[in-house]
Amino acid sequence: MISEVKAAVGIIQSIDPTNYTASVKLVEYENQITETYQILTPLSFQNKISCIPKVNTPVVVLLIGDDAENGFIIGSYYSKKNNCEEKQDEFKINFQNSILTIKENGETNIDAKVTTINSEQVNINAEVSISKSLKVGKNIKANNLIEGNILKDADGILGVK
Numbered sequence: 642m643i644s645e646v647k648a649a650v651g652i653i654q655s656i657d658p659t660n661y662t663a664s665v666k667l668v669e670y671e672n673q674i675t676e677t678y679q680i681l682t683p684l685s686f687q688n689k690i691s692c693i694p695k696v697n698t699p700v701v702v703l704l705i706g707d708d709a710e711n712g713f714i715i716g717s718y719y720s721k722k723n724n725c726e727e728k729q730d731e732f733k734i735n736f737q738n739s740i741l742t743i744k745e746n747g748e749t750n751i752d753a754k755v756t757t758i759n760s761e762q763v764n765i766n767a768e769v770s771i772s773k774s775l776k777v778g779k780n781i782k783a784n785n786l787i788e789g790n791i792l793k794d795a796d797g798i799l800g801v802k
Contacts, residue, residue, distance in 0.1 A: 644706045644713055653673070653698045653714075663694065663714060665702055670709055678702060678712045692736070 651665035652675055662677035672747050684690045693702065698717050705711040719725040726735075730745040739753040 647704045678714050680714045
């Protein structure tokens with residue numbers, strides 16, 4: 642026999658990040674606080690996406706069976722209190738003010754306090770503009786001419802005349 646499945650709106654009350662679960666206050670069920678429900682994610686095996694919601698996040702849950710004891714948190718939603726600031730032509734991830742924006746016009750922007758790339762090799766096939774200082778931990782190799790008035794100070798720091 643297949644269990645009955647219902648959907649309900651709720652608000653995250655507590656989080657268990659170790660087990661990827663949360664309890665939910667079910668608005669439509671007289672504000673009943675649930676046992677912990679699994680938080681669903683688009684990918685969870687070899688390729689993974691994870692984002693644990695914060696307490697007070699509005700969510701939609703699937704309730705399985707006759708009562709609210711078994712369920713899954715299927716996602717959050719936008720509302721007047723939890724509004725969407727993204728534009729229609731953007732895919733944006735905003736995680737605690739570290740923001741990745743991919744636009745339909747081909748632009749990609751990263752806004753973060755610190756951005757680290759860990760890779761064996763990074764290839765950039767475009768002109769590069771650096772608006773502030775550049776620190777190099779090892780060597781600079783150039784296949785062609787380096788242009789400009791480059792000076793090295795007493796500390797070994799390169800600068801422009």
